[in-house]
Amino acid sequence: MGSEAKFSTKHLLGIKYISTADIELIFHTADEFKEVINRPIKRVPTLRDITVANIFFENSTRTRISFELAEKRLSADVVNFSASSSSVSKGETLLDTVNNILSMKVDMVVIRHPAAGVPVYLSTRVNANIINAGDGTHEHPTQALLDAYSMIEKLGNLRGKKIVIVGDILHSRVALSNIFCLKKLGAKVRVCGPPTLIPKFIESLGVEVSFDVEASLKWCDAANVLRIQLERQEIPYLPSLREYAQYFGINAAMLERVDRPILILHPGPINRGVELSSDAADSKQSIILQQVENGVAIRMAVLYLLANRN
Numbered sequence: 532m533g534s535e536a537k538f539s540t541k542h543l544l545g546i547k548y549i550s551t552a553d554i555e556l557i558f559h560t561a562d563e564f565k566e567v568i569n570r571p572i573k574r575v576p577t578l579r580d581i582t583v584a585n586i587f588f589e590n591s592t593r594t595r596i597s598f599e600l601a602e603k604r605l606s607a608d609v610v611n612f613s614a615s616s617s618s619v620s621k622g623e624t625l626l627d628t629v630n631n632i633l634s635m636k637v638d639m640v641v642i643r644h645p646a647a648g649v650p651v652y653l654s655t656r657v658n659a660n661i662i663n664a665g666d667g668t669h670e671h672p673t674q675a676l677l678d679a680y681s682m683i684e685k686l687g688n689l690r691g692k693k694i695v696i697v698g699d700i701l702h703s704r705v706a707l708s709n710i711f712c713l714k715k716l717g718a719k720v721r722v723c724g725p726p727t728l729i730p731k732f733i734e735s736l737g738v739e740v741s742f743d744v745e746a747s748l749k750w751c752d753a754a755n756v757l758r759i760q761l762e763r764q765e766i767p768y769l770p771s772l773r774e775y776a777q778y779f780g781i782n783a784a785m786l787e788r789v790d791r792p793i794l795i796l797h798p799g800p801i802n803r804g805v806e807l808s809s810d811a812a813d814s815k816q817s818i819i820l821q822q823v824e825n826g827v828a829i830r831m832a833v834l835y836l837l838a839n840r841n
């Protein structure tokens with residue numbers, strides 16, 4: 532990698548904790564890694580002799596595979612931990628679990644956990660780089676980075692661009708990380724969803740609120756559509772998913788009523804027919820699979836920059 536610039540922190544705990552310069556450095560580095568992973572030989576020796584543990588206490592398809600591929604393409608040694616098949620079921624604590632893994636000479640930890648704050652907690656107690664792969668309803672920083680990177684590829688600089696985040700804002704770590712990231716990059720951000728799923732404090736983060744999805748689609752340059760997180764809802768926030776789909780679901784007919792081709796993003800997993808119909812999810816305006824592709828380059832950049840900082 533050509534850049535001499537260094538990442539400002541030892542960990543990636545959330546977008547809230549990093550600077551705009553850090554985000555731009557990640558994007559610049561990801562540009563170089565995107566070129567690498569599109570070559571016939573996709574592997575570079577950059578993280579040889581570094582060992583990364585992917586510690587997942589929650590299910591994942593995209594984030595876990597994307598981190599593992601990013602680590603392997605950088606030639607790191609990789610170990611995967613899944614809570615369901617571990618000694619956590621015998622009563623071992625989180626800190627004991629992580630310390631035992633680290634004593635096997637692990638350098639970096641990628642952690643997903645249902646409790647908000649776990650990556651910050653670990654960063655103060657263990658001697659390894661910590662990367663947050665999603666903590667409860669708090670943050671999912673690499674998702675926000677790959678979302679913004681994918682928008683920039685299509686829209687150019689995000690300064691002044693209008694981005695709407697649609698759906699379950701209250702329970703979404705993707706929403707919070709996106710808001711921090713998009714605001715740092717100068718975008719105008721709106722959230723849209725049912726009033727019960729929009730946190731009361733949200734305007735203090737400098738975003739607009741709308742309850743009208745069709746008007747929000749006409750307002751924006753890009754819509755990031757989120758899943759209803761039923762697994763995090765201890766009480767019913769909606770009469771039914773059918774009603775949610777009727778009032779907040781996005782379909783191709785709605786996109787046709789917008790006078791220009793806005794981008795449609797979704798972090799996955801999609802609940803087809805709820806927040807997005809298949810004709811919208813699979814439309815020319817959808818960049819959902821490009822987001823997934825860019826995730827590997829973004830995570831390679833984050834791993835490289837954190838390892839390079841030690």
Ligand code: CP
Pocket residue numbers: 590591592593594595665671674798799800
């Ligand atoms: N976007 C996302 O975090 O997907 P997974 O839960 O499959 O990792």
